[in-house]
Amino acid sequence: MPAKAFSSTHPVVLIGAGNMGGAMLSGWLKSGVPGSAVIVVDPGPSPAMLATIKEAGATHLTALPADLKASVLFLAVKPQVMETVLPAVKSAVGSDTVVVSVAAGKTLGFLEKHLGKAAMVRAMPNTPAMVGRGVTGAFANSGVSDPQRERVHSLLRVSGPVEWVPAEADIDAVTALSGSGPAYVFYLVECMAEAGRKLGLQADLAMRLARETVAGAGELMHQSPDDASRLRENVTSPGGTTAAALAVLMAEDGMQPLFDAALAAARKRAEELAG
Numbered sequence: 001m002p003a004k005a006f007s008s009t010h011p012v013v014l015i016g017a018g019n020m021g022g023a024m025l026s027g028w029l030k031s032g033v034p035g036s037a038v039i040v041v042d043p044g045p046s047p048a049m050l051a052t053i054k055e056a057g058a059t060h061l062t063a064l065p066a067d068l069k070a071s072v073l074f075l076a077v078k079p080q081v082m083e084t085v086l087p088a089v090k091s092a093v094g095s096d097t098v099v100v101s102v103a104a105g106k107t108l109g110f111l112e113k114h115l116g117k118a119a120m121v122r123a124m125p126n127t128p129a130m131v132g133r134g135v136t137g138a139f140a141n142s143g144v145s146d147p148q149r150e151r152v153h154s155l156l157r158v159s160g161p162v163e164w165v166p167a168e169a170d171i172d173a174v175t176a177l178s179g180s181g182p183a184y185v186f187y188l189v190e191c192m193a194e195a196g197r198k199l200g201l202q203a204d205l206a207m208r209l210a211r212e213t214v215a216g217a218g219e220l221m222h223q224s225p226d227d228a229s230r231l232r233e234n235v236t237s238p239g240g241t242t243a244a245a246l247a248v249l250m251a252e253d254g255m256q257p258l259f260d261a262a263l264a265a266a267r268k269r270a271e272e273l274a275g
Helices: 020-032 049-056 079-092 108-115 127-129 145-158 170-179 183-200 203-223 227-233 243-247 253-272
Strands: 012-017 038-039 059-061 072-075 098-101 118-124 136-140 163-164
Touching: 012 020, 020 038, 020 049, 020 072, 020 127, 020 145, 038 049, 059 163, 059 203, 059 253, 072 079, 072 145, 079 108, 098 108, 098 145, 108 118, 118 145, 118 170, 127 136, 136 170, 145 163, 170 253, 183 203, 203 227
Parallel strands: 012 038, 012 072, 038 059, 072 098, 098 118, 136 163
Antiparallel strands: 118 136
């Protein structure tokens, strides 16, 4: 983390300290960004977030002063309120500022309409960022210099890998796949647990087994150099119980067409949020 890139005169300004903004802030502070270089703008952060800000020596404001210029202006507010928020933060965009938005569906064109021409990045992290195990897709416009991109990368990577995509439209697909993806996995756990209950297991036992199975499989995949298909094959004995289950899940009307439809619906919604 090039902490020297950030200081009280070249601050990281975080707009919004909810779940995602708060997770990013915690990661920045742990990775070496000095608290004195961080300004958090949020009208009502949680008591825990206020304590984190205070302990780190960061600054909490309910509104930006007109003379403040950000090194990185990090927009971590919901897309539905972005149009209300942007006019109030426009003054923080200077000639050396790079703007980073994590709002689903809000295009660079939308941001430029409210903030003017500037170096901008659209990023889509996901909620495992809260435990340092997220993944982020990002796209930079032509105004982003190499040092600015490095600055942004250093802030995003605190929560996990960062994948830069070649086209802005790819961010909607990233949103559908990894941005919304944790919810699909959580629902998978719910479905597995319910199926186990229907086989006669106690509901709480079925849920514990499902949770730990998915968590363990994820950790195995994280640590293994093998791709997902090889890991699946390693578990599947010919003619065995796993093969019987996969014959259902991998059938023509099984999981793949469901995921195709689900991700298409999520991408469509991201496009609709662009307005």
